Amino acid sequence: MSGASVSLRSVGKSFAGRTVLDDVDLDIAAGQFVSIIGPSGAGKSTLLRLVAGLDAPSGGRIELRATGRKADVRMMFQEDRLLPWRSVLRNVLLGIKGRKQDAGRILDAVGLQGRESEFPIGLSGGQRQRVALARALIHEPDLLLLDEPFGALDAITRAAMQLLLEQLLVARPRTVVLVTHDVEEALLLSDRVLLVKDGGIARDLIFDQPRPRHRGDPALATLKEELLDGLLTAERDLAAVA
Numbered sequence: 001m002s003g004a005s006v007s008l009r010s011v012g013k014s015f016a017g018r019t020v021l022d023d024v025d026l027d028i029a030a031g032q033f034v035s036i037i038g039p040s041g042a043g044k045s046t047l048l049r050l051v052a053g054l055d056a057p058s059g060g061r062i063e064l065r066a067t068g069r070k071a072d073v074r075m076m077f078q079e080d081r082l083l084p085w086r087s088v089l090r091n092v093l094l095g096i097k098g099r100k101q102d103a104g105r106i107l108d109a110v111g112l113q114g115r116e117s118e119f120p121i122g123l124s125g126g127q128r129q130r131v132a133l134a135r136a137l138i139h140e141p142d143l144l145l146l147d148e149p150f151g152a153l154d155a156i157t158r159a160a161m162q163l164l165l166e167q168l169l170v171a172r173p174r175t176v177v178l179v180t181h182d183v184e185e186a187l188l189l190s191d192r193v194l195l196v197k198d199g200g201i202a203r204d205l206i207f208d209q210p211r212p213r214h215r216g217d218p219a220l221a222t223l224k225e226e227l228l229d230g231l232l233t234a235e236r237d238l239a240a241v242a
């Protein structure tokens with residue numbers, strides 16, 4: 001299977017003495033698509049940043065393994081983080097020499113054929129996220145970390161981006177960890193959904209429904225309700241503490 005495997009052993013993270021993650025153990029298999037949901041402030045982005053190596057854990061160990069090379073890890077955020085003074089093509093080729101043809105091919109794959117020489121300011125939010133996705137994918141990452149990448153998009157654009165991501169992963173499987181507030185998005189895309197709360201993983205659901213999945217599918221609806229219930233309870237607990 002393509003992609004990196006990820007393992008966390010007794011991982012903890014505190015900020016100024018306040019524990020956000022406590023003793024987290026997690027194994028993600030190569031090629032698995034894992035979504036992380038949870039109440040606001042539960043530590044979802046923190047967990048992703050630790051896996052990305054953008055931040056160091058306060059305790060424990062994180063290991064990434066890819067076959068034959070050091071795992072290439074790319075991250076995508078809610079904001080596109082494109083450089084406004086660089087064209088679409090030059091954003092994708094950021095830090096890369098040559099490979100203009102590869103970049104053109106990837107821009108075609110994300111639906112931006114013919115837009116190479118335009119600048120981010122002339123693109124819609126969804127188009128800018130397509131560029132951000134292309135910029136990650138040109139590296140053929142073993143692990144793709146997505147922090148609410150479609151969170152700022154309207155419902156239709158969001159659905160189109162979910163479909164695009166799924167198609168790209170069918171064509172070229174890799175390990176993905178997605179942080180999302182959208183339970184339906186998690187269920188449409190993932191092999192596994194983690195509910196993070198109280199400093200740890202409160203639920204770990206394997207979801208092996210065949211793809212492509214459909215929003216109206218009763219199997220999705222049942223799980224969606226269960227997860228929303230878990231989320232609402234977590235939010236209620238938080239409100240009670242506050």
Ligand SMILES: Nc1ncnc2c1ncn2[C@@H]1O[C@H](COP(=O)(O)OP(=O)(O)OP(=O)(O)O)[C@@H](O)[C@H]1O
Nearest residue numbers: 015016020038039040041042043044045046047179
């Ligand atoms: N660099 C930092 N310094 C201090 N505290 C931080 C830092 N990063 C995160 N935190 C705190 O850690 C907690 C978890 O934050 P995190 O962003 O991981 O939550 P989240 O689950 O992703 O939330 P949301 O769903 O609202 O984005 C929050 O209380 C936040 O204030």
